[in-house]
Amino acid sequence: MNEFSILTQERFQLIDITEKVEKVVKESGIKDGLVLVFVPHSTAGILLTENEENLKQDWIDVLKKLVSGFDFRHNKIDDNADSHILSGLAGQEKNFPINDGRIVRGIWQQIFLVEFDGPKSRIVTVKIIKG
Amino acid sequence: MNEFSILTQERFQLIDITEKVEKVVKESGIKDGLVLVFVPHSTAGILLTENEENLKQDWIDVLKKLVSGFDFRHNKIDDNADSHILSGLAGQEKNFPINDGRIVRGIWQQIFLVEFDGPKSRIVTVKIIKG
């Protein structure tokens, strides 16, 4: 198992971690299997999408609207019900095949850590299973 | 492969199954790998979120709103189009790394069976793969 940390700057933010995940896979020397990319957090997520600046802002607009217009009960305890719910909906883990020592992914399918309650220090866990 | 059953009481309900899943992982004796938590159902799901009573209710409010205001065609056959769609959006499986014989997860990241068409008897399948 391998981990790395990411420092986020905004409350909502998409950060491309593709290179960091690919480095872990390459350094493992494993040629065939799958890789699980996981965050041990309930107010952050992992999403696969195109790394394009406008699209990243569009994503945040849609995510915010999904949780707007509610009077959240949890916010009396901790003002981040929206963060928890978006993290759950986006998902906190994604899996990829590994083939010929490389992650199988599409050309516009980058791996993002998504921050829903930043700024914070976040951990990304990369677990590789041999095929 | 290991399975356990959960009896749900409400149409929409979040039930914390973290201890049950952790017991399966512990009893497997497997120290390193990944665990897939899966429901063989299309009107229930698996979500990771904080186990806090207010938040659980906030979750249900958001989920219900996502599928409100539609005149679902499927409901002429079986009155649970909303259940199917929420199950698909929440997801029916989640994966975790196993490290040192324990599930890797955050402190506020509990594992929930989510019922979208209860009350029903539900099966949770836990599949462990060695690393």
Added chain:
Amino acid sequence: MNEFSILTQERFQLIDITEKVEKVVKESGIKDGLVLVFVPHSTAGILLTENEENLKQDWIDVLKKLVSGFDFRHNKIDDNADSHILSGLAGQEKNFPINDGRIVRGIWQQIFLVEFDGPKSRIVTVKIIKG
């Protein structure tokens, strides 16, 4: 690793690929493990739901509404911000247990390739890991 192609006909479309995935698992001869069903695309997805014609249309109604009412910035570059966002929310991969040589799944839990930006030729990657 195994791949097959699917030609989609509509901009938004759900296509049942259960038989194709089950054929790959059967032909692998692997009796115990897990299977990752993955699309190397950021404007398509994998969803588990019931294969019922009305429900498939209901799904499309809900998905379209999730991304309606926005003036997407990305659309000035490429008119498919909605496709990227729905693909990310639906998810581009799902895992199943394999037991006794068969995929574990519910009776109403079919595997769908979901097209969000068709018509296109899509690849489905099936990766099996021994248990």
